[in-house]
Every structure is written in C-alpha cells, then in structure tokens.
Amino acid sequence: MGILDFLKRKPEATASVARERLRIIVAQERSTRGAPDYLPMMRNELLEVIKKYVHVDLEAININFERDSGHEILELSVTLPDGKPAAKGATQTG
Amino acid sequence: MTAEIIVVTSGKGGVGKTTTSASLATGLAMAGKKVAVIDFDVGLRNLDLIMGCERRVVYDFVNVVHGEATLKQSLIKDKRYDNLFVLAASQTRDKDALTQEGVEKVLDGLSEMDFDYIVCDSPAGIEKGAHLAMYFADHAVVVVNPEVSSVRDSDRILGLLASKTRRAEKGEGPVTQHLLLTRYNPARVAIGEMLSVKDVEEILGIDVVGVIPESENVLTASNNGIPVIVDTKSLAGQAYSDSVARILGEERPLRFVEVPKKGFLQRVFGG
Numbered sequence A: 001m002g003i004l005d006f007l008k009r010k011p012e013a014t015a016s017v018a019r020e021r022l023r024i025i026v027a028q029e030r031s032t033r034g035a036p037d038y039l040p041m042m043r044n045e046l047l048e049v050i051k052k053y054v055h056v057d058l059e060a061i062n063i064n065f066e067r068d069s070g071h072e073i074l075e076l077s078v079t080l081p082d083g084k085p086a087a088k089g090a091t092q093t094g
Numbered sequence B: 001m002t003a004e005i006i007v008v009t010s011g012k013g014g015v016g017k018t019t020t021s022a023s024l025a026t027g028l029a030m031a032g033k034k035v036a037v038i039d040f041d042v043g044l045r046n047l048d049l050i051m052g053c054e055r056r057v058v059y060d061f062v063n064v065v066h067g068e069a070t071l072k073q074s075l076i077k078d079k080r081y082d083n084l085f086v087l088a089a090s091q092t093r094d095k096d097a098l099t100q101e102g103v104e105k106v107l108d109g110l111s112e113m114d115f116d117y118i119v120c121d122s123p124a125g126i127e128k129g130a131h132l133a134m135y136f137a138d139h140a141v142v143v144v145n146p147e148v149s150s151v152r153d154s155d156r157i158l159g160l161l162a163s164k165t166r167r168a169e170k171g172e173g174p175v176t177q178h179l180l181l182t183r184y185n186p187a188r189v190a191i192g193e194m195l196s197v198k199d200v201e202e203i204l205g206i207d208v209v210g211v212i213p214e215s216e217n218v219l220t221a222s223n224n225g226i227p228v229i230v231d232t233k234s235l236a237g238q239a240y241s242d243s244v245a246r247i248l249g250e251e252r253p254l255r256f257v258e259v260p261k262k263g264f265l266q267r268v269f270g271g
C-alpha cells in the first residue's frame, strides 16, 4: 500500500449500517410490544403460505399490533419483491 | 415532602449505570440536595467501590428489607459530602431476597428521613432486580452506548418504564425519561464508525439529557473510589455536571460532542 493509498483510505462507515438496522428492528419491536407471544411463530407460518405464491423472505412480512380501548388490531403487510405484481405472482408461481 | 426517586437503568450490562449512579448522586449532593444512592445489584456489590466506601459497609439493603438492621445503621455517609449516603447491595443473598413490599418500605423510610432524591442503581437485564429498581421511580436515566445492542435494549427499557412501573399501573403520569449517551467518541463518529448523538436520538425518538465522552479518567476515578464528577478537570466529570444540571431543569449546551479543533499554536507546540 503506497502512501497515497494510505492517505486516501476510506474508513468503514459502518455507523450508517447500524443506524438503518436499528431503525427497522426498533420500529418492528415497538409495533409488537405487548402483543401475544405467538406472533413470531405466526409470522413464520404465514411466510410458508405466502411463499407458495410469491418469493419473499421473513423480513418482507411486517406485523403491527395495536391495542386501543378494548380493541386489539393485528395489521399485516407484505412487501412484494420488485417487478412482481401480486396478482401475477399469485397465479403464475406456486 | 416525599423524595424523588430516580432509577438508573439500561437493559444491557456494562454500559455505565454504576458509574452514572455514583456521579448523579454526588452531583445532586453537590447541588445541595440530600441524596441516598441504593445498589440494587444484589449479589454483585459494586457501587460501594465506585463511591469509595467499600470498607465501611456493615449492613446492606437486604438487611434493611428483612428488618435485620435499621436504615440509620445501614446508610453509609459519604466522606466528601455530608448530605450524601450510600446503601450497599448484599453480596451473600440472591436476587430473590428483595421483594416489592420490602423495597417500598425502604423507599418510604428514606422519604420520612427527608431525603430529596433517591438514586437507584439498577442491575443489568430486565428480570426481577431491574424491575424492582424501576418500579417506584418518578424519573429514569436510561444509560445507552452508541452501539447496536445497547440502543435496542434501551428501547425495550423505555417501553417497560411506560408500562411496568407504579406510575404507569396507577395512572399517576409517566416516569420522566432521560436518555444519557455515554462512552461517546466524537472522533469515531466524525469518520462514520460510530452512531452519532442525532442517530441515537432519532432511532429512539427522544432527546439526550447528556453525552458523556469515552474517557480514561473514568477508570482512574474508579481506581481511586472517587465518582468521576468530583474530578472537575476531566471532560467526563464536566459532562456529568452538565447532565445533572439539566436533570435539575437547567439549560446547558451539549459539550464534548465534536472533535476538538486544535488551534495553530497548539498544533505546533502540542497540548
């Protein structure tokens, strides 16, 4: 490694990676705080079902749990992969 | 007058709770308040060492809870400040030695003795000891390091403070939350190697009450059994002073969060 390379050496800016990972996991954990214990297992089983139609992985399935004045709301969203509209994926694959 | 109860907690272990409890309690005492600091880490007594009173422990927190000693007998008066007292953790009992009723009795006893503040140094984790340390709190200092697992754990603790405390259960208004970012290294933040103050504030959705730089003076202070806040020349000590002032309601700008820019002469002659 020459001295110029050394001077130009970029530090590994891993803080931005940490920030993004934390944003996602903290948001997810907040949304399921106080939720029933079966959520992670349910999420996994849902993945198995969805996979029959579209190729997604566990990170694509978002579960949101809310409790307000006696109601408990379970909200589920699935981020589909780029370029594969839901309907097409559902009819053609699987 | 009832005492204000402040828990120092974090979830993750080893982030600086005991260091912070010692400096917070001492800082409040320096501001003229009557303060007791309690070590809730039953089984692992540490606060006495950081406060420099380890050889004067006769009775501990568990002794008081079990009625084996009075509060008066068990409180250790600080060598530097007359209005500062330490209640040590037991080394010989296990964590089940503390009960909610027992802890409440001790806190009520301290209130009757006209303490202004009771600082509770929580053990790591989210189990019984940590739960008891936070249960009766009016204020919480959540200690966090700029590091992924610490940030995530502190978010869980913030959630527990909002749900699993006496204030939450009785609807007495929320526990005041103070986020204290410690072991901060501005040089590593500047080159993108470490989460910044802003990153941590954005992820957790609350502002910091203070930032304590990573500092070798912390080890020196603990070697000597002197809370680092007493070392008014050290940056960590000054940062703790600022933080205590802010907790008491004063406004102070954040310091020591930028890489110090050396002046021309300093660069030439060092220093």
Ligand SMILES: Nc1ncnc2c1ncn2[C@@H]1O[C@H](COP(=O)(O)OP(=O)(O)OP(=O)(O)O)[C@@H](O)[C@H]1O
Residues within 6 Å of the ligand: B010, B012, B013, B014, B015, B016, B017, B018, B019, B020, B041, B122, B123, B124, B182, B183, B184, B212, B213, B214, B215, B216, B218, B219, B222, B236
């Ligand atoms: N600002 C700082 N700069 C450098 N070292 C620090 C700083 N704050 C704390 N430390 C060091 O980190 C270590 C852990 O600190 P401390 O015992 O206060 O953590 P803790 O959260 O109480 O740990 P535990 O969870 O085991 O109770 C100690 O060696 C301490 O000296």
Ligand SMILES: [Mg+2]
Residues within 6 Å of the ligand: B017, B018, B019, B041, B046, B122, B123
């Ligand atoms: Mg500790």
